[in-house]
Amino acid sequence: MPPIRAGQLDRTLRDRVAGGAFFFHGDEEFLREEAVGRVVAAYVDPATRDFNFDQMRGTDVAAESLASMIGTPPMMAEHRVVIVRDAQGLSVTARDVVLAACKAPPAGLVLVLTAAIPSGSKAKFYDELKKHAVSIEFSPLSHDDAPGWVMESAREETGVEWEPEAARALVGGVGVDLGTLSSEIRKLAAYVQGRKRVTLDDVRAVGGAVPRQDRWAWFDLIAERRFREAIATLPVLLEQGENGVGLVIGMGGTLLRIGLVCAGGQGALERELKPYQKWMARRIGPQARKWSLPEVDRAMTELLRTDRLLKSASLNDRQAIEELLLRLWAVGSRREAA
Structure with a gap:
């Protein structure tokens, strides 16, 4: 079956009254475990939890034990939930047991498997799980997400x-x-x-370690053409551990979003933003009014030039980014002079 998005899980749980198999994979363990918790809440009856809930790790369970737990019918409840974490550690025979249950789940079984699929793995096991189970990938969130x-x-x-x-x-x-x-x-x-x-x-x-210079607020300075302030606060960003290449990438993302608004309006931006980035639209719309599409194109050319300088020239990060900010400042100055 086709994979679903994380936001669709609750609706899927409401629809899949009969249970079945779930496969949560990806490198973001926190989100995987959150999804497991939702499945447990949906299917495990607290009154009979001791009889109908088993959990284990793939590295620790033998195929025979796993087959026994999967084959045991629910007791005094509609469902029995079996959770296998670290499914990448299952033996070959245990993988066969799991796949058989995913293809033809016993009545009342809810089988949940989680895994961080090894990079570059070509094992058919994971493809088969995605094919026969409700599958969701949980990738690590970016700073922008x-x-x-x-x-x-x-x-x-x-x-x-x-x-x-x-x-x-x-x-x-x-x-x-x-x-x-x-x-x-x-x-x-x-x-x-x-x-x-x-x-x-x-x-x-509350005592959170709030940075002296918020990186997103700094990118807002670029978007709002407040280059004097951006230059003044650049040393603070660099002292906090930011680097030139990361700042170029961040500015590039900001300007691409502005370019979307310039080219296709607010709707074009909203269609392209990722789910956790939708909130940005309210902020980027007004910022885009300070730019034209040719200016965004020119700015992206300057970013590319600086990226190459950072990777090949003798300039340090501060010198390269300061020069970039001055060149971006000049892009707007030409319009104002005209």
């Missing part, structure tokens, strides 16, 4: 809204480890209590 994930997760789990600046500051301070971010989301929800909204000041007050 993480603030949106914070806002959405906070809304769903705690009912608290986050201002974009607060979400960006939290990610800038603690990184994209979703377990840590989830813990901070719960901590901030308790802090704001009945206010139901987390601000940048709240993140600072």
Whole structure:
């Protein structure tokens, strides 16, 4: 069956009353485990959990034991849930047991497999799992995805809204480890209590490691043509661990989104943004009014030039990015002079 998106899992669980097999794969373990939890909540009856719920790791289970657990019918309940984590560690015979159950699940069985598929693996086992089970891939979130994930997760789990600046500051301070971010989301929800909204000041007050210069706020300076401020705060970004190539990539993403608005309007941008980046549209629309499509093209050429300089010339990161910012500043200056 075709893979589904993570956001479709809840609807799939409502529709698949009879149970079946699920395969959650990808390198983002936190999201895989979150999906496992949703399956368990949907199918395991708390009153009979001890009889109808088994979990194991692929590296530890023998094929005979696995076959026995899969073949045991539910007791005093509609479903029996068997979870196999680290399915990449299953033996050849255990993989055969799993595939047989995925192709023809016993009545009442809910079989959940999770795996981080080894890079470059050509094993047919994973293709067969994707073919016969409800399959979702959970890839690590990028820095651009993480603030949106914070806002959405906070809304769903705690009912608290986050201002974009607060979400960006939290990610800038603690990184994209979703377990840590989830813990901070719960901590901030308790802090704001009945206010139901987390601000940048709240993140600072709770003691989060808020960076002195938010990288996304710095990219906003570029988008808004505030190049003097961008040049002044560049050393702070570099001191925080950013590097020239990463900043060029970030600016490129910002300008590509602006270019989409210039070329096709707000709708074109909204269609292309990833699910966790939809919140950016409200901010990028007004920024795009400061650019024309030819100026975006010229700016992208300057970014390419700087990327090559960073990889081949003797300029250090600060010198290369400062020169780039001055050249981008000149792109707008020509329009103003005309």
